[in-house]
Amino acid sequence: MSPTQAAPTVRYNFTETESKWQKVWEERQTFRAVMDKARPKYYVLEMFPYPSGRIHMGHVRNYTQGDVIARYKRAKGFNVLHPMGWDAFGLPAENAAMEKKVHPKKWTYENIAAMKKQLKSMGLSLDWSRELATCDPSYYRHQQKMFLDFWKAGLAYRKEAWVNWDPVDNTVLANEQVIEGKGWRTGAPVERRKLTQWNLKITHFADELLSRLDTLDRWPEKVRLMQANWIGKSRGARVFWQLTDASGADRGKLEIFTTRPDTLFGASFMALSAEHPLVQGLAPSDPGLQHFVAECRKTGTAAAEVETAEKQGYKLPLLARHPLVPGMTVPVYAANFVLMEYGTGAIFGCPGHDERDHEFATKYGLPILQVVAPADGTKLDIAAAPYVEDGLIVNSEFLDGLGVEEAKARVIARLEEMGVGKGTTQYRLRDWLVSRQRYWGCPIPAIHCESCGVVPVPDKDLPVQLPDDVTFDRPGNPLDRHPTWKHVPCPTCGKPARRETDTFDTFIDSSWYFDRFTSPHLETAPFDRDENHYWMPVDQYIGGVEHAILHLLYSRFWTRAMREVQMTSRDEPFDGLFTQGMVCHETYRASDGTWLTPEEIEREGGKVVRLSDKSPVEVGRSEKMSKSKKNVVDPDEIIRDYGADTARWFMLSDSPPERDLEWTEAGVTGAWRFQQRLFRIASQAIATLPAIGTARPATFSDAAVALRRAAHKAIAGLSADIEAFHFNKAVARLYEFANTIDSVEASDDSTRWALREALEIFVRLIGPMTPHLAEELWHALGHRSLLADAPWPLPEDALLVDDTVTVAVQLNGKLRGTISLTKDTPKEAAEAAALALPELVRGLDGKTPKRVIVVPNRIVNVVV
RNA sequence: GCCCCCGUGGCGGAAUUGGUAGACGCCAGCGACUUAAAAUCGCUUGAUCCGAAAGGAUCGUGCCGGUUCGAGUCCGGCCGGGGGCACCA
Numbered sequence: 005m006s007p008t009q010a011a012p013t014v015r016y017n018f019t020e021t022e023s024k025w026q027k028v029w030e031e032r033q034t035f036r037a038v039m040d041k042a043r044p045k046y047y048v049l050e051m052f053p054y055p056s057g058r059i060h061m062g063h064v065r066n067y068t069q070g071d072v073i074a075r076y077k078r079a080k081g082f083n084v085l086h087p088m089g090w091d092a093f094g095l096p097a098e099n100a101a102m103e104k105k106v107h108p109k110k111w112t113y114e115n116i117a118a119m120k121k122q123l124k125s126m127g128l129s130l131d132w133s134r135e136l137a138t139c140d141p142s143y144y145r146h147q148q149k150m151f152l153d154f155w156k157a158g159l160a161y162r163k164e165a166w167v168n169w170d171p172v173d174n175t176v177l178a179n180e181q182v183i184e185g186k187g188w189r190t191g192a193p194v195e196r197r198k199l200t201q202w203n204l205k206i207t208h209f210a211d212e213l214l215s216r217l218d219t220l221d222r223w224p225e226k227v228r229l230m231q232a233n234w235i236g237k238s239r240g241a242r243v244f245w246q247l248t249d250a251s252g253a254d255r256g257k258l259e260i261f262t263t264r265p266d267t268l269f270g271a272s273f274m275a276l277s278a279e280h281p282l283v284q285g286l287a288p289s290d291p292g293l294q295h296f297v298a299e300c301r302k303t304g305t306a307a308a309e310v311e312t313a314e315k316q317g318y319k320l321p322l323l324a325r326h327p328l329v330p331g332m333t334v335p336v337y338a339a340n341f342v343l344m345e346y347g348t349g350a351i352f353g354c355p356g357h358d359e360r361d362h363e364f365a366t367k368y369g370l371p372i373l374q375v376v377a378p379a380d381g382t383k384l385d386i387a388a389a390p391y392v393e394d395g396l397i398v399n400s401e402f403l404d405g406l407g408v409e410e411a412k413a414r415v416i417a418r419l420e421e422m423g424v425g426k427g428t429t430q431y432r433l434r435d436w437l438v439s440r441q442r443y444w445g446c447p448i449p450a451i452h453c454e455s456c457g458v459v460p461v462p463d464k465d466l467p468v469q470l471p472d473d474v475t476f477d478r479p480g481n482p483l484d485r486h487p488t489w490k491h492v493p494c495p496t497c498g499k500p501a502r503r504e505t506d507t508f509d510t511f512i513d514s515s516w517y518f519d520r521f522t523s524p525h526l527e528t529a530p531f532d533r534d535e536n537h538y539w540m541p542v543d544q545y546i547g548g549v550e551h552a553i554l555h556l557l558y559s560r561f562w563t564r565a566m567r568e569v570q571m572t573s574r575d576e577p578f579d580g581l582f583t584q585g586m587v588c589h590e591t592y593r594a595s596d597g598t599w600l601t602p603e604e605i606e607r608e609g610g611k612v613v614r615l616s617d618k619s620p621v622e623v624g625r626s627e628k629m630s631k632s633k634k635n636v637v638d639p640d641e642i643i644r645d646y647g648a649d650t651a652r653w654f655m656l657s658d659s660p661p662e663r664d665l666e667w668t669e670a671g672v673t674g675a676w677r678f679q680q681r682l683f684r685i686a687s688q689a690i691a692t693l694p695a696i697g698t699a700r701p702a703t704f705s706d707a708a709v710a711l712r713r714a715a716h717k718a719i720a721g722l723s724a725d726i727e728a729f730h731f732n733k734a735v736a737r738l739y740e741f742a743n744t745i746d747s748v749e750a751s752d753d754s755t756r757w758a759l760r761e762a763l764e765i766f767v768r769l770i771g772p773m774t775p776h777l778a779e780e781l782w783h784a785l786g787h788r789s790l791l792a793d794a795p796w797p798l799p800e801d802a803l804l805v806d807d808t809v810t811v812a813v814q815l816n817g818k819l820r821g822t823i824s825l826t827k828d829t830p831k832e833a834a835e836a837a838a839l840a841l842p843e844l845v846r847g848l849d850g851k852t853p854k855r856v857i858v859v860p861n862r863i864v865n866v867v868v
Numbered sequence: 869g870c871c872c873c874c875g876u877g878g879c880g881g882a883a884u885u886g887g888u889a890g891a892c893g894c895c896a897g898c899g900a901c902u903u904a905a906a907a908u909c910g911c912u913u914g915a916u917c918c919g920a921a922a923g924g925a926u927c928g929u930g931c932c933g934g935u936u937c938g939a940g941u942c943c944g945g946c947c948g949g950g951g952g953c954a955c956c957a
Contacts, residue, residue, distance in 0.1 A: 234953080238957090659880065732892090859887060
């Protein structure tokens with residue numbers, strides 16, 4: 005297109021334009037979701053943020069992806085629910101209270117206000133009327149009620165157990181929140197403490213949580229695998245061993261769990277956890293054992309420690325009678341490598357076929373028996389190394405000659421017959437420990453009474469509200485030391501009693517917020533059944549992979565718990581899940597080793613130097629943006645300098661959304677230039693376009709047809725890309741389409757008509773990604789309605805297929821050239837055309853083809 | 869240790885079911901416009917070799933091997949990077 009003479013450079017004023025359209029969307033309540041059973045719904049949700057104070061680039065990426073889906077589905081005619089809220093309870097608020105002397109509530113709500121403003125500047129198609137914060141009593145009162153229902157149904161219980169204690173946050177942690185022996189937030193090595201704590205019975209659903217993973221076909225394989233491993237199902241057997249003391253007197257039964265009952269004839273000792281009740285019972289009268297138990301407790305659970313820790317045992321004054329070999333007894337040990345939490349806290353040692361047992365037996369001079377032999381007859385030195393592979397059973401009476409799997413079945417049958425064992429399934433998953441000794445969380449609605457025990461808070465007294473007047477001048481739980489809050493009469497007998505001062509793990513808050521979004525203002529129940537039934541499940545959930553186990557498993561559990569108490573009939577909360585990658589940036593280090601922010605450096609030639617004194621800077625690899633490495637870029641500044649559309653466009657370009665994205669200055673300016681270029685192309689073209697609604701020409705010029713093909717193919721391609729979360733490909737496709745539009749010479753009426761069509765399509769296609777620019781251009785094209793309300797364009801099928809195709813011609817699989825053929829040219833004709841290709845003739849060098857393979861519309865391969 | 873994922877130009881990355889490897893973008897280089905710069909526009913850009921040029925040849929998707937008319941894609945074995953779990957019996 006020829007620019008008008010001396011045309012001033014058209015500049016797109018994003019600041020003005022973006023706030024203009026944001027205001028229009030807000031005034032018209034464009035994105036407000038209302039239940040309409042006549043229309044298909046689509047629920048798009050991004051994991052809601054913790055109100056830390058400012059949004060970061062990870063949020064920008066997450067919400068941009070969600071917004072593309074939401075706006076696209078909306079244009080496709082779905083009734084879209086796209087809400088936003090705040091995961092507002094949690095420790096940072098308490099830490100701020102201690103450091104900055106500001107109340108957690110004030111701190112949290114100020115952060116929410118600041119972040120809401122930031123999110124609004126991104127131009128997200130959110131229904132803000134459904135906003136919620138989990139720290140609001142109007143939210144957590146329902147949570148307390150649900151917990152009481154679960155308690156009544158036997159899904160919540162109190163138990164004394166060895167638990168993980170985070171010494172920095174001064175609270176217990178659930179198993180899922182201990183990563184490599186360290187607290188998930190603090191990174192401090194966790195300690196073992198024996199405490200009575202509230203638990204939710206997630207293990208009740210272990211099998212279902214595992215088997216239903218197979219049906220979640222719109223979840224990443226990786227997440228399903230991680231959950232499956234976490235649940236950790238093992239088939240095996242429980243075996244009962246009769247215990248005696250040295251004199252042969254009966255000392256009761258010992259139950260062990262094993263996944264290798266086939267090796268039972270190889271048993272040479274029993275090992276019990278130091279926390280096993282039997283050991284605990286013997287310890288008081290045995291100072292040596294007491295000392296051993298104390299030593300075991302000291303050993304941490306950190307990976308490095310566990311790896312290097314030597315196997316230790318303490319021989320108990322007991323013998324165990326082999327259930328299948330009359331007269332045979334084995335010694336019984338307390339051992340440091342047996343976990344109380346798994347199985348029965350006791351194992352039988354088979355050193356011939358287990359690494360750990362082998363190490364233990366070698367150390368204590370216990371017999372090492374071979375009961376499995378390699379199927380190929382290879383002789384083994386079983387004293388030197390255990391044999392853990394598959395093979396045939398030997399030295400095992402009725403099991404001899406059987407394969408491992410068959411032997412397992414046979415021995416279980418025999419154990420059951422004799423009443424000394426049974427086949428069982430064991431899970432690695434433990435119940436969810438939900439008590440936290442912290443203030444800024446949802447109070448657990450229970451009351452401890454000396455005579456009545458632990459009693460639920462009556463419904464009429466809900467919600468149990470957090471008191472505001474608390475102090476943070478000392479470590480520990482402010483609720484516990486509050487002068488009056490915990491002192492209440494027992495609801496059952498009326499005598500003085502004590503309120504539970506622990507609060508819930510904040511992962512409970514996030515286990516049902518998606519349900520609450522379906523009727524966020526309902527006071528009488530967590531949600532309206534009808535609304536919930538219409539909107540749920542979440543059709544597309546988007547968030548970080550770091551919640552693969554934690555939040556996503558807890559939410560799946562909570563949904564089932566609600567089903568158990570008849571609140572819903574649903575099994576699964578999230579139909580589709582997408583896990584986005586992190587936002588990374590190069591790291592910079594000054595010569596003195598301190599980290600520098602991207603603003604503190606500059607590039608001079610090929611060198612990177614410090615802005616302040618031009619000293620050299622060491623450029624490190626790209627890592628996740630983090631305050632400690634200072635490699636952060638503030639979304640606010642990007643939006644101010646380049647606009648929300650540029651930030652969004654860059655987030656979607658280049659990197660596939662599930663992979664990590666490297667944030668670069670060059671990438672952002674590139675995205676910005678494209679916004680400007682688009683605006684220019686469109687603005688210049690619009691002057692030459694026929695008026696809106698001009699009748700479609702009867703015939704099209706070749707140029708017009710080519711443009712129309714490009715436009716309609718772009719619709720089909722882009723739709724497919726968005727549905728598949730291939731945003732980077734969608735962006736590339738839009739670049740190509742823009743290049744095509746830019747190169748058009750609109751020299752006749754049909755081409756000008758096609759150009760308007762192409763621009764209108766283009767603007768609608770970029771709508772989900774750069775909504776402000778798209779809305780502005782839509783308006784400039786002459787539309788009076790909002791692009792946000794415009795339907796997605798429909799491609800004309802006839803324009804999606806080409807009438808000529810380029811076919812590759814190969815000689816022995818190597819490309820010699822290409823030929824242009826009409827689509828669906830018969831094989832014979834294609835072969836003839838290929839054989840006539842000069843490059844092929846030259847390559848053939850007079851030889852006769854032995855065979856010609858023709859793949860229609862694709863390739864002709866000539867073999868000699 | 870066990871389980872899983874990923875290795876494609878200077879970079880981010882494309883490439884239906886095996887069928888023209890490198891789309892699109894970034895960076896870089898050259899040129900146009902300009903007094904100049906910025907902005908913008910145009911061209912070049914996997915490697916090596918032959919040729920003045922047009923053009924041509926060979927190699928090339930981490931490495932080795934296999935299946936196939938044909939392999940980035942499938943199979944086997946290595947090497948490298950990342951993630952999850954971890955004394956789970």
